[in-house]
Amino acid sequence: MNSKTMSKDLFGDKRMGFFIYLFVEAVMFATLFATYLIYTPAPQGPHPSEVFEVKTVVLASIFLLSSSGTLMIAEKGMDRRNIKMILTGLLITFTFGAIFMYFEVHEFHTFVTEGHTISTNNFLSSFYVLVGLHASHVLFGLFWMIVLLIQRKLLPYNLFKEKHKIFNYYWHFVDIIWVGILIIVYIPYLI
Amino acid sequence: MQFYLFGELIVLPTDVIAAWVSVIIGAPLALYWFTKKRYWPVVWDFATSTNHRKIGMLYIIFALLFFFRAGIDALFIRLQLVTAENEFWVFQGDKYNEVFTTHGTMMIFFVAMPLLIGLMNVAVPLQIGANDLAFPFLNAIGFYLFLTGGMIFFAAFFFNAAPNAGWTAYAPLSTYEFTSGPNNNYYIFGLQVSGLGTIFAAINMIVTILRLRAPGLKLTRMPLFPWASLITSFLILVAFPVLAIALLLLQFDRFYGATFFLGEMGHPVYWQHLFWIFGHPEVYILALPAFGIFSDIISSFSRKNVFGYTSMVIALALIGLLGFMVWAHHMFTVGLGPFANTFFAITTMMIAVPTGIKVFNWLFTMRRGVIRLQTPMLFALGFIPTFVMGGVTGVMLASAAADMQYHDTYFVVAHFHYVIIGSTVLGAFAGLYYWYPKMTGKVLDDKLGKWHFWLFLIGFHLTFFPQHLAGLNGMPRRVYDYTWEDGVFVYNFISTIGAFLMGASMLFVLWNIYKTHRTKEENVGPDPWDGRTLEWSVPSPVPEHPFEKMPVIDRRDALWWAKQEERSLPIEDHPRTSPIAVRTVQPLVLSAALTILSFGFIYGWVWMQILGGAASLGFFLLRAFNDERTEAYRKEEQDDE
Numbered sequence: 001m002n003s004k005t006m007s008k009d010l011f012g013d014k015r016m017g018f019f020i021y022l023f024v025e026a027v028m029f030a031t032l033f034a035t036y037l038i039y040t041p042a043p044q045g046p047h048p049s050e051v052f053e054v055k056t057v058v059l060a061s062i063f064l065l066s067s068s069g070t071l072m073i074a075e076k077g078m079d080r081r082n083i084k085m086i087l088t089g090l091l092i093t094f095t096f097g098a099i100f101m102y103f104e105v106h107e108f109h110t111f112v113t114e115g116h117t118i119s120t121n122n123f124l125s126s127f128y129v130l131v132g133l134h135a136s137h138v139l140f141g142l143f144w145m146i147v148l149l150i151q152r153k154l155l156p157y158n159l160f161k162e163k164h165k166i167f168n169y170y171w172h173f174v175d176i177i178w179v180g181i182l183i184i185v186y187i188p189y190l191i
Numbered sequence: 192m193q194f195y196l197f198g199e200l201i202v203l204p205t206d207v208i209a210a211w212v213s214v215i216i217g218a219p220l221a222l223y224w225f226t227k228k229r230y231w232p233v234v235w236d237f238a239t240s241t242n243h244r245k246i247g248m249l250y251i252i253f254a255l256l257f258f259f260r261a262g263i264d265a266l267f268i269r270l271q272l273v274t275a276e277n278e279f280w281v282f283q284g285d286k287y288n289e290v291f292t293t294h295g296t297m298m299i300f301f302v303a304m305p306l307l308i309g310l311m312n313v314a315v316p317l318q319i320g321a322n323d324l325a326f327p328f329l330n331a332i333g334f335y336l337f338l339t340g341g342m343i344f345f346a347a348f349f350f351n352a353a354p355n356a357g358w359t360a361y362a363p364l365s366t367y368e369f370t371s372g373p374n375n376n377y378y379i380f381g382l383q384v385s386g387l388g389t390i391f392a393a394i395n396m397i398v399t400i401l402r403l404r405a406p407g408l409k410l411t412r413m414p415l416f417p418w419a420s421l422i423t424s425f426l427i428l429v430a431f432p433v434l435a436i437a438l439l440l441l442q443f444d445r446f447y448g449a450t451f452f453l454g455e456m457g458h459p460v461y462w463q464h465l466f467w468i469f470g471h472p473e474v475y476i477l478a479l480p481a482f483g484i485f486s487d488i489i490s491s492f493s494r495k496n497v498f499g500y501t502s503m504v505i506a507l508a509l510i511g512l513l514g515f516m517v518w519a520h521h522m523f524t525v526g527l528g529p530f531a532n533t534f535f536a537i538t539t540m541m542i543a544v545p546t547g548i549k550v551f552n553w554l555f556t557m558r559r560g561v562i563r564l565q566t567p568m569l570f571a572l573g574f575i576p577t578f579v580m581g582g583v584t585g586v587m588l589a590s591a592a593a594d595m596q597y598h599d600t601y602f603v604v605a606h607f608h609y610v611i612i613g614s615t616v617l618g619a620f621a622g623l624y625y626w627y628p629k630m631t632g633k634v635l636d637d638k639l640g641k642w643h644f645w646l647f648l649i650g651f652h653l654t655f656f657p658q659h660l661a662g663l664n665g666m667p668r669r670v671y672d673y674t675w676e677d678g679v680f681v682y683n684f685i686s687t688i689g690a691f692l693m694g695a696s697m698l699f700v701l702w703n704i705y706k707t708h709r710t711k712e713e714n715v716g717p718d719p720w721d722g723r724t725l726e727w728s729v730p731s732p733v734p735e736h737p738f739e740k741m742p743v744i745d746r747r748d749a750l751w752w753a754k755q756e757e758r759s760l761p762i763e764d765h766p767r768t769s770p771i772a773v774r775t776v777q778p779l780v781l782s783a784a785l786t787i788l789s790f791g792f793i794y795g796w797v798w799m800q801i802l803g804g805a806a807s808l809g810f811f812l813l814r815a816f817n818d819e820r821t822e823a824y825r826k827e828e829q830d831d832e
Contacts, residue, residue, distance in 0.1 A: 006827050009768040010820065013325045017398045020428065024390055027432035031465070035440065035451070042456055119448030122456040129443055143808070147815045154816065159824040 007158050011165075018166050022173050029177050032130040033184050036123075041189075045121030048189035051111060057186050060103035061178065064138070067096035068175040071168055078161050086152070086164070093171070094145045097138055104135045127185065134181060137174045144170070204281045207351045214349070239774050241327035243312050244733050246334045248630050250309030251623065253338055257301040259697065260345065264294035266694055269654075269687040275675045287671035288355040289374070293348065295358030296378065299473070300385055301341040303611065306619040307480040308337075308392050311420045313733075314626050315396065317726035318414050318487075320405025320744070322736045322769035325398040328777075328819065333391035335778040336785070340385025343789050347377035354378035357669065359470070360441070362452030362462035367445045373793050376445065379438045380789035386431050386438075393427035396420050403770075405725065406763045407744035414724045414748075415497060418504055419483025422511045423476050429515065430472035437465035446795070460525055467518035475514040477611060479507055481618025482549060485571045488621055489553050491722050492568035493560025496748055499552040506545035506552075513542045523594045532591040539589035546582055550575060565720070566640030570621035573648045574613055581609030584659065599669075601682075602662025608655045620647075625720070632714030632732040639703040646696035653689025657682035723751035728760070741766035773819035781810045 041047050070092040077085025111117075111124075118128045144167055152160050193202050225231060237245050267290050271279040282290055316324055324330045347353045352373045356365040365375050400421045404413070441462070443449040450457040490497045497503060519527060519535040553575060562568070584606040588594050597603055620643075627635050661682035666673060673679055718727040728750050729737035742760035746752060753760050788803025790796075 006768040007824060010770070013398050013402055013770070016402065017326060017329075017394050020394045020397060021390075024394075024428055024432050027429055028436050031433050031436040035436075035461075038458070038461065039451070039456070044456065117448075118443070119450070122450060125443065125449035125451060129440065129449075143811075147812065151815060155818070155821060156824040156828050158828060159818065159820060 007162070011162050014162065014166065015169075018169060022169065025173065026177075029130075029133070029180065032126070032133065033180065036126040036130050036185060039122035039126045042121040042123040045123070046116055048123060048127075048185075051114075051116055051124070052186055052189055053107070053110070054190055056103050056107045056110075057182070057190065060100050060107070061182060063096045063103070064100040064178050065175060067093045067100070068172055070096060071171055074164070075168055078164055081157070083152075087149075090145055090149060094142060097142050097145070101135065101138055101142065104131070104138070108132075131181060131185065134174070134177055137177070141167075141171055141174060203351060204286065206281050206286070207349065210349055238779070239776055241323075241331045241772050241775065242735050243316050243324050243327070243330060244630060244735075246330050247309045247312030247314075249334055250305045250312060250337065251630075253341065254302050254305035254309060255700075257297055257305075257341055257345070261294050261297035261302055262694060262697065264290050264297070266690055268294060269690040271671055272673075272683045273687040274684065275673050275677070275680050277672070283671050285355055288357075288669070289348075289353035291669055292354045292357050292378075293344075296354065296382070297341075297344065299358060299477070299611075300382060301337070301344065303477050303615045303619070304385075304389060305337055305341075306623075307423075307477065307615065308333075308389070310484065310619065310622040310626065311392075311396060311416075311480060313630055314622070314726060315417050315420050316399060316403070317629065317729060317733060317737065318417050318724050319400060319403065319408055320725050320738050320742060321399055321403035322738050323772060324395045325403055325770055326395050327770050327772050328775065329391050330395050331775065331778045332781060333388040333395065335782040336388025336391065337385045339782045339785050339789075340381045340383070340388065343384065343786065343793075344377055344381030347374065347381070352377060359466055360462075361466075362441065362444070362459045363457075365441060365445075365462075366453045368453060376793040379442050379445070380793055383435060383438050384785055384789060386434055389427055390431050393424035393431075396424040397428075400424075403767070405738070405742055405744050406766065407749075408725075411501075412744055412747045412749070414483075415486035415500075415503055415507075416480070416483035419479045419481075419486075419507055422507050423479045426472045426476050426479070426511050426514060430469045430476065433465055434469035437462065437469065440465075442792070446792070460522070463522050463525065464518070467521045468515075471518040471521065472511075472514045474607075474610070475510055477615040479510065481574075481614040482507065484618045484622040484625070485553065485574055486556075487724060488567045488571045488625055489556050490748075491625075491720055491724075492563045492565065492571070493557045494563075494721075495556055495560040496723075497552070498555035498558075499548070500747065502548055503552055506548045509545040510542060513538055513545070517542065520589060520591075520594075523591045524598045536589050536591045540586055543582060543586055550579060565624075566635070566637055566644060567621045567625040567720075569641065569644045570617045570624070573644065574617045574621070577609060577613035577617065577648070577651070581606060581613050585610065597662065599667055600662035601658040601666045601668055604668050605655045605658035605662060608651075608658075612651055612655075620644075626726070628715050628719050628731040629726055629733055631708075633707050633711050634715055634719050635707050636703050639699050639706065643696050643699040643703065646692055646699065650689045650692025650694075650696055653692060654686050655689070657685045657689075661686070721754075723748040725750055735772065736769060738766075771819050771823055775817075775819075777810065777813055777817065780813060781807065784810055 070089055072089070074086045074089025074093065077083070077087075077089055108128075116124055118125050148160075148164060148167055151163060155163070193200060195201070225234065237249055240246065267279070267282050268287075271277060271282040271287060273279070312324070312330070316322070344354075350373075354360070354374045354377055356370055356375050356378070360375060360378055363369055365378075400413075400417055404410075410418075440449070440451045444451050444453065444457075452459050452462045486497055486503060516538040517535055519531060520539045523532055523535075553571075564572075584602070588597055588603065588606060624635050624640055627633065661679045662668075664677070664679050664682075666677065666679045666682075673683070715731055717730050719731070720727070725742065725744075726733075728742065741763040742749075743763050744760070749760060784803055784806030786803075787799060788807055791799030791801075791803050
């Protein structure tokens with residue numbers, strides 16, 4: 001076996017497999033987008049424009065979208081084998097992701113206290129399922145980043161690099177879904 | 192039977208009691224037998240392996256187990272319907288709903304799917320010269336997800352809560368307002384868990400086929416079973432996520448007061464759309480791999496190459512593509528309007544074209560071939576007329592106007608049993624006999640195999656042909672009773688006789704396996720059928736990493752031509768890296784965690800949901816710090832320095 005090509009071969013397999021997995025996730029989100037479009041606005045109960053709050057959406061978006069940028073710092077650091085850059089990039093990304101989660105929880109909490117619960121009408125049901133599934137992906141990503149920080153010390157560098165790259169794809173994907181949510185869920189009712 | 196337990200009235204039907212009694216008696220006997228025969232090391236070896244052959248065999252073993260279970264359900268259905276105004280045991284009313292729901296769901300998700308995925312697992316890597324699937328660990332995870340989902344669904348009956356809204360779980364019947372028991376929660380979680388496993392299996396299959404083929408084995412030289420597996424896997428990628436989301440929405444309706452599918456704001460028809468956007472591709476997910484198996488078998492047993500190879504591949508792809516454009520033909524009667532009905536009627540009829548191409552190519556493959564009528568080939572020959580009959584009734588059903596009469600009658604029941612048993616089940620049996628030597632090293636007895644084939648095929652036609660007539664005479668599906676005046680007694684009576692013939696034929700499979708392993712000491716050689724494709728160049732049963740010497744492929748059916756020219760295939764000196772195998776109990780951990788999580792949701796116990804959720808996340812941690820590639824990567828880095 002030619003050992004030099006091993007990690008290249010295996011990473012190629014893994015990357016293709018993970019991209020296919022992301023495609024599966026994209027189909028799931030597409031189905032939820034369709035659900036949201038079908039049920040919004042609902043014939044009764046609150047209209048989206050009465051419920052959404054510009055400030056929260058804008059702040060949440062700023063932090064989540066820029067976290068894709070800050071993750072680039074870690075990616076650069078990986079290529080240069082610069083541990084400091086990797087750590088800085090990951091930590092900033094983690095903080096931004098956590099701030100995004102804060103706004104999400106804040107938003108959900110505000111809605112519920114205003115009486116806009118999941119069973120109020122179908123617009124809110126599909127909103128909660130779609131945005132909630134996205135938020136749980138962000139939460140899983142935060143959990144994953146902590147694992148990555150520990151893995152850095154334990155794993156051989158190439159394997160860590162591989163896992164880091166897979167995480168990067170995941171995080172960028174979650175960001176793209178957020179862009180979709182902005183375009184389909186929020187913007188039509190905020191402008 | 193009724194009794195009080197802790198002050199609560201417990202009502203247990205006698206069939207549930209009978210099931211518990213048989214488990215309480217059967218389980219210790221089985222445990223004793225395993226211990227006496229010293230089988231536990233073998234069981235442990237299979238349970239912790241990530242080898243594709245072993246996981247494939249596990250898929251098949253459990254699929255056969257579920258096949259017997261769902262087959263007994265079918266016999267109960269037939270016994271209840273054997274005469275007019277009949278009352279067999281407890282299977283009337285809601286019990287009957289449970290029994291047909293379990294039969295349908297189990298046959299589709301826990302019999303047909305795993306039988307095919309199991310055969311893909313065994314055969315596809317060998318046919319393309321891969322030492323294992325691309326992700327051996329993920330393969331084990333996929334299997335355990337299927338098993339967990341299957342067992343959750345299987346367990347429902349023992350807690351007297353079998354799902355009862357049909358295998359399609361149409362809303363609003365399947366929502367909390369109309370079926371409030373835990374019954375349909377079992378449906379949601381059984382399918383959700385096993386569906387995830389199916390998605391992983393598909394990802395694994397695609398990467399394996401696209402990246403791990405032997406040098407020189409271009410896609411255009413690949414045998415048709417891997418081709419069918421590849422296209423099927425793409426269908427799974429689109430169909431199963433839609434099912435996952437449909438189940439998620441149903442779960443929110445049932446548990447959290449959402450009203451996606453019922454009430455003033457909800458749309459019951461939206462469930463039907465989502466279900467059939469999954470459900471119709473699912474039909475082709477079941478059929479295409481069987482087409483692949485038949486193509487390989489017919490070619491091998493006729494000693495001829497596949498006629499019209501290119502058109503076979505194109506036909507597979509076309510069927511797959513059209514499969515996504517026909518879902519609303521299940522919904523002709525909901526009132527989508529003449530335009531939609533016409534569109535879906537035409538796309539449905541168009542599927543007959545690529546299917547017809549395939550049928551003629553199979554016939555032309557046999558033409559002037561040297562045909563050997565061994566068991567796998569018999570199943571292939573039985574498949575062609577059976578499937579064509581199912582296809583013809585399919586075209587009848589596709590005309591929307593006529594479908595108003597056929598809809599929800601036994602005509603439909605007859606149709607889909609003709610296509611699914613005709614293709615998937617006969618295909619799985621053919622594949623089982625064909626690749627059995629690759630799995631175990633033994634060839635199944637041909638004489639008993641022929642008994643199995645003839646009894647099954649005659650029983651099958653006896654069961655389902657009269658159902659066409661019952662349906663045309665107006666007998667609706669999913670009812671447990673009919674009157675003498677309905678004039679469908681004769682059809683039902685014949686149908687029941689046929690069902691028992693099919694049941695009897697399955698006993699021959701068990702007897703065959705027992706006899707084969709008892710009497711045949713020696714393993715057969717690598718090539719018992721004088722085969723054409725690469726799997727027949729490696730020993731039977733297949734060792735782990737069989738392609739240590741990686742063959743180079745220079746044409747289609749390269750092994751066959753090498754045999755004709757009495758040479759061996761050239762060897763590649765620097766093949767790509769093979770996937771890394773590992774012995775692991777981690778999938779068992781995930782299985783336990785998801786069982787806890789699912790039962791937490793099924794019975795609405797929040798503490799159990801939290802426990803199961805935490806355990807599932809814990810599994811990710813376990814996996815993150817136990818990667819079988821760590822050692823290999825460390826070694827590679829040391830070599831580089």
